[in-house]
Amino acid sequence: MFASPTRSAEVLDHWTARPGWSCVVGYDNDQPVGYAYGAPLPPGSRWWGGLLTQVSADTVTRTYALSELMVREPWRKTGTARQLYFALLSPRREERATLLVDQDHPKVRALYRSWGWGWTTLGDLRPGLPDAPLFHAMLFNFPPGAVEIGV
Numbered sequence: 001m002f003a004s005p006t007r008s009a010e011v012l013d014h015w016t017a018r019p020g021w022s023c024v025v026g027y028d029n030d031q032p033v034g035y036a037y038g039a040p041l042p043p044g045s046r047w048w049g050g051l052l053t054q055v056s057a058d059t060v061t062r063t064y065a066l067s068e069l070m071v072r073e074p075w076r077k078t079g080t081a082r083q084l085y086f087a088l089l090s091p092r093r094e095e096r097a098t099l100l101v102d103q104d105h106p107k108v109r110a111l112y113r114s115w116g117w118g119w120t121t122l123g124d125l126r127p128g129l130p131d132a133p134l135f136h137a138m139l140f141n142f143p144p145g146a147v148e149i150g151v
């Protein structure tokens with residue numbers, strides 16, 4: 001979550017400029033109800049810069065990063081978030097995916113785990129931004145040879 005719409009727009013600009021950026025937007029008739037987006041991480045990505053846990057070099061390449069998932073309040077607890085999540089990740093062909101969950105939001109972490117695919121917690125991560133919260137860096141490996149996974 002961002003401090004202001006301007007900051008949110010800056011972050012969106014940063015992500016949309018990345019090679020391979022992808023996004024899904026959900027609609028209920030003509031109403032936009034939520035979105036999810038992310039991009040493959042390049043080698044040496046700053047994403048991993050805040051990792052406080054030692055991991056193998058191989059873990060931090062060939063990874064798709066889910067950057068944002070958001071659903072408007074009237075459409076929460078309706079399965080919309082799960083649909084957006086699978087719509088974004090099912091077509092991916094990277095070896096694995098990662099996302100960050102604020103450590104103060106255990107219910108959100110539980111939610112991702114409840115959606116399957118064996119998300120594990122890689123370690124603690126604090127981005128190099130002023131007042132950045134402490135995150136759980138989460139990771140899962142896509143099943144080998146999967147054509148369509150999820151729903």
Ligand SMILES: CC(C)(COP(=O)(O)OP(=O)(O)OC[C@H]1O[C@@H](n2cnc3c(N)ncnc32)[C@H](O)[C@@H]1OP(=O)(O)O)[C@@H](O)C(=O)NCCC(=O)NCCS
Pocket residue numbers: 068069070071072075076077078079080081082100101102104105107108111
């Ligand atoms: C995360 C999200 C897409 C999940 O939607 P959903 O599957 O419909 O699930 P819910 O909205 O019911 O969320 C599940 C639980 O997590 C909690 N939760 C969700 N987002 C939260 C947040 N940002 N901070 C703290 N708790 C949060 C909800 O309050 C809910 O708790 P409850 O069961 O006690 O009511 C939606 O809650 C959302 O858009 N949240 C704001 C954006 C966000 O936090 N995105 C995740 C970034 S990693």
